[in-house]
Amino acid sequence: MKKNIMKVNLSKDAKYNLITIAAIIVVYAMCQIMIAAGMMSYLMKGLLVPFCYYSILAVSLNLTVGILGELSLGQAGFMCIGAFASAFFSKCTINLIPNTFIRFTLAIFVGALAAAIFGMFIGVAVLRLRGDYLAIVTLAFGEIIKNVLNTIFVGYDSKGFHFSLKDAASLKLQGDGTLIINGPQGITSTPQDTNFTVSTLLLIATFIIVANLINSRSGRAIMAIRDNRIAAEAMGIDVTKFRILAFTITAALAGVAGVLYAHNISSLNATPKNFGYNMSIMILVFVVLGGIGNIRGSIIASVILTLLPEYLRFLQDYRMLIYAIVLIIMMILNWNPTCIAWRKKYSLGSIFRKKTQGEV
Amino acid sequence: MEMLSVKNLSISFGGLRAVDSFNITIQKGELYGLIGPNGAGKTTVFNLLTGVYKPDSGIIILDGENISGKSPIEINKAGIARTFQNIRLFKNLTVLDNVKTGLHNQYKYTTLAGILRLPSYYRTEKLMTEKAYDILKVFDLDKEAATLSANLPYGKQRKLEIARALATNPKLLLLDEPAAGMNPAETEELMKTITLIREKFGVTILLIEHDMKLVAGICEKIFVLNFGMELANGLPQDVLNNPEVIKAYLGE
Numbered sequence: 001m002k003k004n005i006m007k008v009n010l011s012k013d014a015k016y017n018l019i020t021i022a023a024i025i026v027v028y029a030m031c032q033i034m035i036a037a038g039m040m041s042y043l044m045k046g047l048l049v050p051f052c053y054y055s056i057l058a059v060s061l062n063l064t065v066g067i068l069g070e071l072s073l074g075q076a077g078f079m080c081i082g083a084f085a086s087a088f089f090s091k092c093t094i095n096l097i098p099n100t101f102i103r104f105t106l107a108i109f110v111g112a113l114a115a116a117i118f119g120m121f122i123g124v125a126v127l128r129l130r131g132d133y134l135a136i137v138t139l140a141f142g143e144i145i146k147n148v149l150n151t152i153f154v155g156y157d158s159k160g161f162h163f164s165l166k167d168a169a170s171l172k173l174q175g176d177g178t179l180i181i182n183g184p185q186g187i188t189s190t191p192q193d194t195n196f197t198v199s200t201l202l203l204i205a206t207f208i209i210v211a212n213l214i215n216s217r218s219g220r221a222i223m224a225i226r227d228n229r230i231a232a233e234a235m236g237i238d239v240t241k242f243r244i245l246a247f248t249i250t251a252a253l254a255g256v257a258g259v260l261y262a263h264n265i266s267s268l269n270a271t272p273k274n275f276g277y278n279m280s281i282m283i284l285v286f287v288v289l290g291g292i293g294n295i296r297g298s299i300i301a302s303v304i305l306t307l308l309p310e311y312l313r314f315l316q317d318y319r320m321l322i323y324a325i326v327l328i329i330m331m332i333l334n335w336n337p338t339c340i341a342w343r344k345k346y347s348l349g350s351i352f353r354k355k356t357q358g359e360v
Numbered sequence: 361m362e363m364l365s366v367k368n369l370s371i372s373f374g375g376l377r378a379v380d381s382f383n384i385t386i387q388k389g390e391l392y393g394l395i396g397p398n399g400a401g402k403t404t405v406f407n408l409l410t411g412v413y414k415p416d417s418g419i420i421i422l423d424g425e426n427i428s429g430k431s432p433i434e435i436n437k438a439g440i441a442r443t444f445q446n447i448r449l450f451k452n453l454t455v456l457d458n459v460k461t462g463l464h465n466q467y468k469y470t471t472l473a474g475i476l477r478l479p480s481y482y483r484t485e486k487l488m489t490e491k492a493y494d495i496l497k498v499f500d501l502d503k504e505a506a507t508l509s510a511n512l513p514y515g516k517q518r519k520l521e522i523a524r525a526l527a528t529n530p531k532l533l534l535l536d537e538p539a540a541g542m543n544p545a546e547t548e549e550l551m552k553t554i555t556l557i558r559e560k561f562g563v564t565i566l567l568i569e570h571d572m573k574l575v576a577g578i579c580e581k582i583f584v585l586n587f588g589m590e591l592a593n594g595l596p597q598d599v600l601n602n603p604e605v606i607k608a609y610l611g612e
């Protein structure tokens with residue numbers, strides 16, 4: 001009886017989303033049990049938070065690539081902004097706001113907001129660009145952000161903030177002063193406020209935001225623009241507005257991933273390894289392999305493809321070669337009709353459906 | 361009462377004068393036919409009326425409002441909706457969502473309300489779904505509401521495009537060869553549907569059709585375009601018996 005009511009009230013999309021969230025929570029609980037039982041390796045423990053921020057990056061990029069249908073390679077840039085803005089905020093307020101929960105909550109908003117502002121700015125700047133041109137400009141943006149951050153020196157003392165583009169000495173800080181951003185050395189000793197629980201919660205929040213957006217008036221407008229721009233305009237849909245909206249939300253969520261990243265490590269600096277174009281392309285690979293427009297797939301692909309290189313370490317020099325081959329095989333399997341049919345048959349959703357039917 | 365009044369509308373592509381001093385006046389509630397041989401400039405007239413192309417010269421007045429030079433978005437909001445000769449559906453959206461996209465400016469709630477699933481989201485979405493089903497029923501598409509629009513058969517795709525255009529609640533509906541690719545039975549059924557929607561939605565219609573006889577059956581007035589210029593304009597029997605028109609069609 002109860003089950004029937006649930007069936008009537010929940011739409012297909014809502015069910016799909018609930019199952020995904022439930023799956024995330026189950027995996028989270030299993031990880032916690034393994035940690036408590038001492039069954040998780042040191043390596044795996046270190047990967048739990050990265051799983052979450054990579055997933056957030058992939059889900060949010062999928063909004064631009066899969067839902068809006070535009071190729072963006074600036075994801076690492078937005079993450080970088082979120083990371084630096086929030087780390088800067090946390091370092092400045094560490095004495096002011098001793099409560100970790102409040103400070104970190106604020107830091108998350110600071111990171112998201114800073115990245116959102118840049119996302120909106122980029123969205124406006126690339127209004128006339130499509131396809132490859134858009135990819136190139138967003139790629140350049142990411143690289144510029146990373147390089148600019150390597151030249152900035154910021155500190156503060158009793159006289160307020162000091163800023164320089166030359167070196168730390170030219171800030172002329174008083175004796176009581178603190179150096180916050182130290183050029184290429186970046187920001188050191190950021191409070192390590194990130195943990196697996198917060199990361200999981202933010203991943204769930206990201207999933208809900210993107211999933212709910214897709215199934216709403218604005219989401220339909222964004223997908224209409226993707227499917228046929230001219231028809232969308234003829235329906236009175238403000239193409240410019242919704243394009244910028246999608247860019248901004250993608251950037252804000254990438255900023256959140258940056259916040260998690262920055263508060264998970266002891267020293268934050270912008271290097272080609274963490275915020276370079278390789279990172280942006282890697283996230284794009286997660287999105288493509290997880291399925292364009294499929295946000296659940298983005299999460300699964302992020303986790304698998306983050307784990308894979310770690311487990312391929314024993315191959316030493318051949319590691320990246322094998323990794324590339326695995327990517328190609330995954331891509332082929334992903335689009336193979338037999339595999340798609342198989343996935344449909346044994347998907348989480350259908351298993352769930354069968355179970356409830358069996359019980360009734 | 362005039363719904364649409366167009367004066368001296370012209371556009372050239374390179375040396376080609378695709379539309380040359382186009383003049384038309386359409387009364388409220390009228391069903392007007394725009395015919396002419398291939399390449400006569402019919403679709404270009406639609407593109408000018410909906411702001412896809414900016415005219416070289418001319419004035420377009422819709423229901424007393426000057427809409428010349430406005431963007432397609434503004435023109436849709438002002439009250440013109442259209443379909444396309446080469447179907448332009450939102451292929452990866454369902455039939456229902458295609459119509460709901462047409463309702464975009466009719467029923468509103470904020471993006472934030474959608475993300476946070478505030479009461480306004482549920483309330484408005486319910487109204488949108490009801491309205492969309494109402495429109496789909498007119499076209500006998502309500503049973504296919506959950507189908508991906510790309511998977512619809514061709515004839516139904518054409519109908520869905522009209523349904524989507526009607527969802528924007530237009531004063532003037534422009535239909536570009538709505539029966540193209542349909543068999544005679546489907547065509548006849550569609551023409552009945554078009555006369556029906558005019559009454560049901562109280563909308564004025566300008567319809568492009570290749571087949572002259574078909575237009576004569578349902579339209580009150582017919583405009584014949586040839587090489588971008590007016591060849592004839594008036595009541596169907598006068599236009600169809602016009603020797604110039606017969607020549608243009610036979611000489612094609």
Ligand SMILES: Nc1ncnc2c1ncn2[C@@H]1O[C@H](COP(=O)(O)OP(=O)(O)O)[C@@H](O)[C@H]1O
Nearest residue numbers: 373376378396397398399400401402403404405
């Ligand atoms: N964007 C354009 N650029 C160049 N020529 C165009 C363009 N659009 C239409 N034309 C030309 O204008 C003429 C009229 O085209 P069109 O309006 O599509 O004809 P119809 O719809 O009556 O068959 C054709 O010769 C076509 O090639």
Ligand SMILES: [Mg+2]
Nearest residue numbers: 402403404445
């Ligand atoms: Mg045409």
